[in-house]
Amino acid sequence: MTYYLIFFLLLGASFLRKFGPEIERFLYLFLLFSLFIFCAFRYEIGCDWLTYKEIYNYDDAVYFFRQGGTLEFGYNLSMIGLKALGLGFQAFNILIALIFFTGLNAIAQRNINPIFFLALAFPIVIVNLPMSGLRQAAAFGFLCFASLSFIDKKMFRYILFVLLATSFHSSAIIFLLLSPFLRFELTQKNILLASIFLAPIAGVILTSSYGNIAISRYVDSDLASSGSYFRVGILFLVGSYFLLFLKANWKELFPRDYKFILLSSIAMIGCFFILLLSTVIADRLGFYLWIPALIILARMQTIPNRYRQLSVASSFIGLLLIFTFWANYSYFFDRCYNPYQMKFLANHYHSIDFFPQKIA
Secondary structure (H helix, E strand, C coil), X not given: CHHHHHHHHHHHHHHHHHHCHHHHHHHHHHHHHHHHHHHHCECCCCCCHHHHHHHHCCCHHHHCCCCCCCCCHHHHHHHXXXXXXXXXXXXXXXXXXXXXXXXXXXXXXXXXXXXXXXXXXXXXXXXXXXXXXXXXXXXXXXXXXXXXXXXXCCHHHHHHHHHHXXXXXXXXXXXHHHHHHHCCCCCHHHHHHHHHHHHHHHHHHHHCHHHHHHHHHHCCCCCCCCCHHHHHHHHHHHHHHHHHHHHHHHHHHCHHHHHHHHHHHHHHHHHHHHCCCCHHHHHHHHHHHHHHHHHHHHHHXXXXXXXXXXXXXHHHHHHHHHHHHHHHHCHHHHHHHCCCEEEEECCEEEECCCCCCCCC
């Protein structure tokens, strides 16, 4: 019930902006910091907690020779640096949460109602990434800055942040393929030229050792992600809704980021079809596409449309239903996220469960 309470608290706070910008600013910063604490100081929460803790406690030399690990130098160097300072695994959690929420804040600040943005991000993005998938959480944070660099047409910054994201999770390297579109308009000629240029690069990535590792892990194996159908399905609906109902108005109202959102919407639809190849790959890539998806969902309330209020309400209801189904019927959620526990000191942690279940 802790997670529901936070979700509805964020939702309720998003309507308090009518009391003035000062109140809104204070509430936003307070809630952002609270979410950071909630994720950074969690204790034994998240399905990958023990795995990341064991990796952190390995010998430093292992990091650079781990299978597929050489590309993820940011992940490896951050662990080595923290251990050199005598800091434990909790410090690593704090670092990842800091990267994630710094990036999320940068995106949220570009939107009219940043608290609304946080509320949308909580049930899927925040619960899944900085509370479990630490490497991808850091990659997500850097890709937030990469997304803003794409919108601002800053080529060097875009490539830099994509590489930083890749240094924590190698899957982020695919976003280098978007770099040619940063400077050029989306015409048929430019798309054709970019495709000719990018095809061999994509081939190199797929046939590299990292591509082979991904194929062997996620395509040729039996590894699957049942939750990906719901998460990627929502992305498919968001991308389709943009292309069908928001595209024209968006180009007029938000020309600055129109190209980024248009390309991302196409990618959201394409990600849905990747499910046929691998649910895990679709899910991994899909988490990054939540950056533009959150922008679309957060701005729907500002775009003139006869169904505007219905669309905004539907987005929240949809996220709530997906989260409710996951929280109540997923074995992994019950095992990995309940009850929520927080730890500040080395030998102590505080258990937080506002609505504890009775034990028979």
